[in-house]
Amino acid sequence: MKYSPFCFLILLFTAGISGAAHLASVEFLGFSDDGMFAAIEQCWISDGSGAPGAELIIKSVPDDSVVHRYRILWPEELLYADGVEKVFLNSDNPASDSIHGLSQALLDSLGISPGNTGVHCIHHPLTDRDAVPDRVSFVTWLGAFSYTGPEYILQLRNHPEMPESPPEWLSMFDCPVLLETTITNRSGDTLLFQKDSYPEYGYEYVSEYRIRDVYVEGDSLTAIILNTVEPGFEGADSRFRIITGVLR
Numbered sequence: 153m154k155y156s157p158f159c160f161l162i163l164l165f166t167a168g169i170s171g172a173a174h175l176a177s178v179e180f181l182g183f184s185d186d187g188m189f190a191a192i193e194q195c196w197i198s199d200g201s202g203a204p205g206a207e208l209i210i211k212s213v214p215d216d217s218v219v220h221r222y223r224i225l226w227p228e229e230l231l232y233a234d235g236v237e238k239v240f241l242n243s244d245n246p247a248s249d250s251i252h253g254l255s256q257a258l259l260d261s262l263g264i265s266p267g268n269t270g271v272h273c274i275h276h277p278l279t280d281r282d283a284v285p286d287r288v289s290f291v292t293w294l295g296a297f298s299y300t301g302p303e304y305i306l307q308l309r310n311h312p313e314m315p316e317s318p319p320e321w322l323s324m325f326d327c328p329v330l331l332e333t334t335i336t337n338r339s340g341d342t343l344l345f346q347k348d349s350y351p352e353y354g355y356e357y358v359s360e361y362r363i364r365d366v367y368v369e370g371d372s373l374t375a376i377i378l379n380t381v382e383p384g385f386e387g388a389d390s391r392f393r394i395i396t397g398v399l400r
Contacts, residue, residue, distance in 0.1 A: 178377060178392040181208075183270060183369045185263035188213055190367075190375045192394045195248040197240055200385030203231055204240045206247035207354075208255045210262070213373050213396040216346060218353070219262075222255050270369030274306075277364065278379055278390065285362035286310070292368045301371060304343070304399070307334045308361055308378070311348075315356070325383040326359035333376070333395055343399040344374070355393055358382045364392065372399045 176196040183190050190213050195206040208222040224247040231238050240246070259265075273290040276283035286308040293301040310329035315322075322328075330348035337343060351358070358380045365377040376395040381388050 176389075176391050178364075179266075180269055180365065180367060180375065180377060180394075181259065182264050182266050182268040183213070183367075183373060183375070185265075185268065187369050187373045189219060189262045189264055190373075190394065190396050191259065191264050192375075192377060192392065193248070193251065194392045195245045195251075196391065197245070198225070198385075199389055201228055201231070202237075202239065203228060204245045204247040206245060206251045208251050209394060210255075210258065210264070211375075211394060211396045213375070214398050216396045220255075220258060221353075222251050224250050224254075268369070270367045270373070270375075272365065272367055274363065274366035276362075278362070283363070285360075288363050288366070290366055290368075292371055302337050305336050305338070306363060306366060306376065307336070308332065308363060309334075310360055315351075322357065322383070325357070325388075326381075328357050328359055329361070331358075331361050331378075331393075331395075333397075335374070335397075335399060344397045346395065346397060352393070355380060355382075358393075359388075361393070368399075374399060 176194055178192055178194040181191040181193055189210055191208060191210040193206065193208045195204070198205055203226040205225045210219040211217065212219055226247055271292045273292060274288055287306065289303055289305045291301065291303050309332040311332060312327040313330050314327055328351065330351065332347040333344065334342060335344040360381040362379040364379045367375045374397055378393045378395065380391050380393055382391070383389070
């Protein structure tokens with residue numbers, strides 16, 4: 153469904169969610185050679201405008217802090233060539249192509265490589281309708297020769313919390329949440345615990361998190377990719393967030 157430029161501008165200035173990801177995809181770019189960094193890239197076609205966008209986030213694994221964030225959103229005027237509107241798909245996303253050029257030098261300097269993704273323990277895309285969104289158990293050792301190890305349990309909790317000065321349009325949507333992430337072993341020992349004290353930048357209006365992927369490197373370094381649900385132009389949108397940490 154297409155809308156006039158006037159309607160799009162109303163959304164842009166009143167809702168502030170022009171980058172909403174109606175059609176989004178994500179790729180885990182891997183851990184660094186020393187395991188201290190991890191990165192994801194996500195790209196999307198903006199809901200409503202049809203403009204391509206992309207984001208690449210590099211995180212420090214031990215403290216889950218953002219080292220660098222690259223973000224490209226195509227302005228609406230680039231959507232037209234000789235008065236004819238361009239149509240993009242995620243497989244043909246020029247914003248993603250541009251972000252590769254911007255980020256490659258830093259990725260190389262940190263030693264982040266797609267060949268170093270560790271063990272891919274869990275994969276639950278949104279099409280997996282039987283997956284429990286907030287709890288999963290996993291191991292890292294299946295398929296390993298003569299080795300067995302612990303079983304881990306990942307639990308998410310979504311804590312509703314309305315911003316102090318919410319925009320008026322937010323009343324039309326579900327309450328935003330702060331994320332709590334816990335990983336325990338079968339004995340109930342907590343190996344990782346992280347809780348948002350305030351929303352991470354870019355995720356201020358997320359109303360739900362769902363477990364999508366879990367990667368573990370060296371039985372201790374973990375990268376968790378989550379689906380997010382947030383307000384969009386034509387309904388709820390989904391993008392992705394990466395959580396990192398060390399299992400201790």
